[in-house]
Amino acid sequence: MSDYVAGMSSDAKNSPKRVVFVTRRTSAHVRSVDEEQVQTYPEALFRAALAVQVLVIALVLLSLLFNAPLEGIANPTVTPNPAKAPWYFLGLQEMLHYFPPIVAGVLIPTLLVVALVVIPYFNINIRPDGVFLKSRRRNLTVFYIVAASLSLFLWFFDVYVALAPTLMVAGFMLIAAFSAPQSPDRFRRYLVSRPVSWWIMTWFLLELAVLTVVGTFFRGPGWSWVLPWRS
Amino acid sequence: MQPRTEATLGRLMASRLWKSIFRSGRGTSTLHRSMAIQQSVFLHILPAKVRRRMLNFDATWYLGTLTLGTFLVLVITGILLMFYYHPSVPQAYADMKDLRYVVSSGLFLRNLHRWSAHAMVLLAFAHMFRVFYRGAYRPPREFNWVVGVILLLITLLLSYTGYLLPWDQLAFWAITVGSNISSAVPIVGQKIHFLMLGGNQVNANALLRFYVLHCVILPLAAVLFIAVHFWRIRKDGGLYVQQSEPAKGAGEARVSTEDSAQEAVAKP
Numbered sequence: 029m030s031d032y033v034a035g036m037s038s039d040a041k042n043s044p045k046r047v048v049f050v051t052r053r054t055s056a057h058v059r060s061v062d063e064e065q066v067q068t069y070p071e072a073l074f075r076a077a078l079a080v081q082v083l084v085i086a087l088v089l090l091s092l093l094f095n096a097p098l099e100g101i102a103n104p105t106v107t108p109n110p111a112k113a114p115w116y117f118l119g120l121q122e123m124l125h126y127f128p129p130i131v132a133g134v135l136i137p138t139l140l141v142v143a144l145v146v147i148p149y150f151n152i153n154i155r156p157d158g159v160f161l162k163s164r165r166r167n168l169t170v171f172y173i174v175a176a177s178l179s180l181f182l183w184f185f186d187v188y189v190a191l192a193p194t195l196m197v198a199g200f201m202l203i204a205a206f207s208a209p210q211s212p213d214r215f216r217r218y219l220v221s222r223p224v225s226w227w228i229m230t231w232f233l234l235e236l237a238v239l240t241v242v243g244t245f246f247r248g249p250g251w252s253w254v255l256p257w258r259s
Numbered sequence: 260m261q262p263r264t265e266a267t268l269g270r271l272m273a274s275r276l277w278k279s280i281f282r283s284g285r286g287t288s289t290l291h292r293s294m295a296i297q298q299s300v301f302l303h304i305l306p307a308k309v310r311r312r313m314l315n316f317d318a319t320w321y322l323g324t325l326t327l328g329t330f331l332v333l334v335i336t337g338i339l340l341m342f343y344y345h346p347s348v349p350q351a352y353a354d355m356k357d358l359r360y361v362v363s364s365g366l367f368l369r370n371l372h373r374w375s376a377h378a379m380v381l382l383a384f385a386h387m388f389r390v391f392y393r394g395a396y397r398p399p400r401e402f403n404w405v406v407g408v409i410l411l412l413i414t415l416l417l418s419y420t421g422y423l424l425p426w427d428q429l430a431f432w433a434i435t436v437g438s439n440i441s442s443a444v445p446i447v448g449q450k451i452h453f454l455m456l457g458g459n460q461v462n463a464n465a466l467l468r469f470y471v472l473h474c475v476i477l478p479l480a481a482v483l484f485i486a487v488h489f490w491r492i493r494k495d496g497g498l499y500v501q502q503s504e505p506a507k508g509a510g511e512a513r514v515s516t517e518d519s520a521q522e523a524v525a526k527p
């Protein structure tokens with residue numbers, strides 16, 4: 029230990045050593061993980077290769093059966109109606125129908141990315157207990173306020189497309205709130221045990237799916253409602 | 260395999276040349292197989308060993324692996340497409356017609372690139388949700404989740420910049436709709452819009468910018484962050500083990516995230 033100098037001036041010739049400081053009188057504590065392991069090569073790599081092969085076969089079949097779209101040459105003077113963004117942005121384009129661009133095009137996507145990034149840094153997203161099992165009174169109040177104001181907001185701006193999934197998730201949360209953890213019903217037991225992060229993410233997933241599907245298939249000229257099977 | 264082929268292969272793998280390239284040499288021992296990973300610049304970002312139950316389909320649904328698979332298909336078909344494509348107006352559109360009617364298998368090549376691109380976006384989203392629902396974003400994997408979000412954004416940008424390249428009506432108006440949104444950013448909106456398109460509307464400059472981003476800058480960024488992503492999986496102690504996932508291995512002790520963190524330190 030005597031030749032070990034901490035900080036910038038450490039002697040580069042010394043290879044680093046792992047040092048353990050035992051500050052209190054403790055007995056040795058060995059935590060062993062007795063989990064079966066296999067070699068990455070060949071076990072994991074071959075399975076990965078197999079998965080990719082199945083994928084490539086599926087993609088090749090798809091490419092043999094369906095042709096990529098190609099319309100007439102780009103013409104800035106002829107605007108198609110409706111002009112649609114790529115499918116993964118149609119959820120946002122649907123929002124653009126209700127809110128000004130600064131909200132639907134800038135604020136919402138920015139908030140989404142920020143929300144995704146910070147997920148693992150908040151303990152509320154780490155805790156695994158059901159949302160209504162601990163501090164039930166407080167969480168119920170918060171839930172009522174958030175669900176009601178969000179629904180009213182969407183209703184006020186006529187965003188029924190986003191309101192439907194919101195009401196659905198709120199309904200299931202209500203079931204969760206009034207089910208016992210020992211409920212004989214398996215589905216109820218499942219709902220009760222879901223933490224708050226699960227509910228938010230599921231709401232997001234549902235909104236994303238519904239808005240994207242509506243934007244892709246149910247929107248026609250002037251962004252009016254159309255039925256895809258009646259055209 | 261035919262015995263002859265196998266013998267030839269064996270001799271090849273025992274040769275000096277082979278050993279100079281693949282330092283692990285020939286053999287099926289645990290040592291050889293660990294060396295196969297550790298001695299390869301490409302594979303050494305993976306751990307030499309993995310938990311058996313992480314190979315089960317129901318752990319990850321192989322969604323990350325499949326996302327990487329689509330990316331590889333896209334790189335290969337993309338390079339081939341570049342041989343036939345000029346990022347200029349109106350040649351870009353003519354090249355699409357040529358791919359369809361003149362180039363052998365050109366249509367198939369374009370289809371494969373197009374459908375793989377859609378698949379990659381879909382799979383990246385699916386992978387993200389799968390990781391979330393397994394709880395695999397929890398410490399010590401927080402940063403790898405962030406790297407994942409960056410990869411998702413790169414994937415979306417790759418797809419979006421590629422969307423303009425055919426230079427047909429679909430491409431032109433999709434990019435017009437999308438890029439107009441950037442004008443809504445307060446104060447600098449118009450500047451961003453101009454910077455993105457190299458003009459006030461989608462034109463030949465925009466096509467060239469999107470081409471460079473699509474074929475050079477974004478793929479390089481993707482490769483870089485995929486490498487970091489994989490490296491972090493190894494450094495974070497392998498894939499996340501869910502308590503509720505039954506261990507199929509021998510007598511299993513408590514495994515917590517804490518344990519895997521320690522493991523990662525003990526076996527760098």
Ligand code: HEM
Pocket residue numbers: 319320321322323324325326327330383384386387390393395396400403404405406407408410411414485488492497498499
């Ligand atoms: C280009 C896109 C991506 C590629 C190629 C990729 C690749 C992979 C691969 C191969 C794995 C190993 C496990 C598996 O196969 O599921 C993995 C794990 C992981 N990925 Fe991704 N990924 C991508 C995007 C994302 C995104 C969008 C997120 C989340 C926002 C993410 C977060 C993670 C995390 C946290 C792990 C560790 C999971 C665990 O420990 O079980 N990745 N990724």
